[in-house]
Amino acid sequence: MEKKKVWVVGHKHPDSDSICSAISYAYLKNAINQKEDVEYEARRAGEVNPETAYILERFGVEAPELVEDAGSQVKDIKMRKTEGVSSHISIRKAWDMMKDQDIATLPVVNTRNKLEGLIVTGDIAESYMDVYDNETLAIARTQYKNIIETLAGKLLSGNEHGYFVKGKVVIGTATSEVLKDKIESDDLVILSDREDAQLLAIEENCSCIVVSNGFGASEKVLEAAKEKEVVIISTPYDTFTAARLINQSMPIKFFMARDNFTTFTLDDLLSDVKKTMSEVRHRDFPVVDDDMNYIGMISRRNLLSFDKKQIILVDHNEKSQALNNIDDAEVVEIIDHHKIGDLQTLAPVYFRNQPLGCTGTIVYQMYKENGVEIEPKIAGLLCSAIISDTLMFRSPTCTPVDKMVGEELAKIAGVDVEELAIKMFEAGSNFAEKTEEEILNQDFKIFHAGDVAFGVDQVSAMGKKQLDEVKARLIPALDAMIEEKKIDMVFVMLTDILTESTDLICGGEGAREVAQKAYPKATGEDSLWLEGVVSRKKQLIPSFMSSIDA
Structure with a gap:
């Protein structure tokens, strides 16, 4: 656990x-x-x-x-561990997976689990509604294995791992003479059990034959197919149904979103995630690491409850x-x-x-x-x-x-x-290798008195020489510190541990007046010398609070 x-x-x-x-x-x-x-x-x-x-x-x-x-961050919520899928699976298989898992989005990953894209139900619905020409199956570089799965078919000849990459889809219901004119090299032909038509398609150098109605192929046809490396698939569907379903065998990479989608990382703040989700129409969002390795999926409902x-x-x-x-x-x-x-x-x-x-x-x-x-x-x-x-x-x-x-x-x-x-x-007092910003931020705290916000940094050293050197560097940097921290005044305590005293530099409108009011006996031109003052918490801050509130 x-x-x-x-x-x-x-x-x-x-x-x-x-x-x-x-x-x-x-x-x-x-x-x-x-x-x-x-x-x-x-x-x-x-x-x-x-x-x-x-x-x-x-x-x-x-x-x-x-x-x-x-x-809270993405890592603090329970994400859905939807398994990533290959870009080569068919849109039909993707659809079946979505129905089985009751999800609307599938993450697409490569063999190294790198996120490549997303396929959503809308993409699949669009693929069903669009009218594709008879060359789209080849343009999509459809694997024969996908065609077999989509058509609930059985491989009779050839390599199921090959791809249909050239040619068009032809429905072979015509006479041999008409069919001869329709079939071209590398086409995929959907036929019945007519041996003459099957042999004709092979002679015309088709790449694949889909035999409908659960019919097979004769030994003569299988020998001819083997010789010319033609793939033969038997499907239980009739010719019309096979023709209707075959485009569903196209790989999802032909439809998936590759660039126009939003991802989150485990360290993303939920406040930022909510804002992004409100501006994007997607329903589900993938979570990845810094190297785009896929981790899981989140949706708006995941944000309703978290630790x-x-x-x-x-x-x-x-x-x-x-x-x-x-x-x-x-x-x-x-x-x-x-x-x-x-x-x-x-x-x-x-x-x-x-x-x-x-x-x-x-x-x-x-x-x-x-x-x-x-x-x-x-x-x-x-x-x-x-x-x-x-x-x-x-x-x-x-x-x-x-x-x-x-x-x-x-x-x-x-x-x-x-x-x-x-x-x-x-x-702590080795200031030579530090920038002015680093010195001012090493022990900096912000305080509020009424409507006034002021910051106090304390720099301590075992001698006055080091403090005098750093003082000359810090005075010109005070205005930038005020602007960066969005405060009204800034004070820097340069505390000499050995003499138990502080040289106080002041920045911002009214800052020196506040310090002078808190320590009336303090003297100095570009700073105020505070004898016996070494504690920010117990000496300086209470005095400043009283000075500002007075």
């Missing part, structure tokens, strides 16, 4: 706490999970920053899979920081240490929010509460998350519990806190 996946995911532009806590909490949930049909998987909602990449590499853990949208994605949010509870289309998912848990945000759920959920410096500290507590042993690599991740979020226990958000847990986890992981912190922060 395929297990139901539950994502454990942090916020957009994830920091180390967001990713490390997601991995660690997914591991814990699987350890205590009593439902065999459920599996918890860590995900990330953005690129891994260099600091987090160092942590993951150091403790030998792979980065979670990237997801950007919580909306929403189940998601556990860690390190955030605000809609603006969550995956896109989070309202389309089912949030089942929230584990966080920030202020209560605006995210709403349809049903009650397990919501654990504690005034601690790091989500990793909460996850540690939950391991202890459930009696689950913390492996060294998980301890390393949680310890790193605490070091990162508390700036090695220097942030005002850091509580005695955070420090105690961080030191305990360091023992389990077998690491030195100060050595790990230095290596982490050095990795």
Whole structure:
């Protein structure tokens, strides 16, 4: 049985706490999970920053899979596993298959399961109604095997795997003299049991003889047919019925849609699928992978019922920081240490929010509460998350519990806190190979105060020199950041971990005034120096909220 996946995911532009806590909490949930049909998987909602990449590499853990949208996808609905058919089958066989399966569309695939086209009931109905000339059977390159199946026939002579590719269809009811004038080389002739007519058709180099009314052929006829490689088929139908049915033996590739049809992939969002379906008249749609390998079929009725994605949010509870289309998912848990945000759920959920410096500290507590042993690599991740979020226990958000847990986890992981912190922060402050956009997005969050939307990025380093260099690069990029994020203001905290201070740069109309009002004693020309300010969550954001609302 395929297990139901539950994502454990942090916020957009994830920091180390967001990713490390997601991995660690997914591991814990699987350890205590009593439902065999459920599996918890860590995900990330953005690129891994260099600091987090160092942590993951150091403790030998792979980065979670990237997801950007919580909306339901094609993979979340039950699709119809209609078997693909060859383009060589007859329209009659396709019609019979559709009736047997009560479907209106057949996917056409090649021998490698690549989707080649679609045949729908409308195509077949059109083929029945259209008047084709007597050369169409050859133009369609009809296989003799198809003719045998369509006419419920029996092969008396020749190769059923051959193709009728030249000539026309002739009804041989006339006298021998008239018939001789009508039959040309490579024609297909529908005859009765008249031996003279059959021999005449063979002498005129026909390619195939269809004998009606269940009649056969004499040894003389069969010998002549063998010598000239003529196919002879016996059908139980009379001449009129055989003539009427024979065009139904044409291959579906002659009628199928090859280009003008819509396909979906497993990763397509159902919101996009619904929009496309409303604009297209097709009833059924094939699902393929990126290489056009056929997977299954879906229709509008498949969209009426589907399982929403189940998601556990860690390190955030605000809609603006969550995956896109989070309202389309089912949030089942929230584990966080920030202020209560605006995210709403349809049903009650397990919501654990504690005034601690790091989500990793909460996850540690939950391991202890459930009696689950913390492996060294998980301890390393949680310890790193605490070091990162508390700036090695220097942030005002850091509580005695955070420090105690961080030191305990360091023992389990077998690491030195100060050595790990230095290596982490050095990795995170290597700005030379990053673009300005990458730096601004590595720890960026959006907040709202009344009608004002503002973003705050925090860049930390173990010294002022690195921060001054990156500051000169970031100031010219702020206007583009405001436009891209569709916000009113942007602030960047350039935080010096050693001196426990922040150089704040401001972008957007009124941004500097908001910051100056929040910190009246701050000074600086192109930025504001905030002595003792290192926490975005506990120091900067509350002050800005009060400044904007005042």
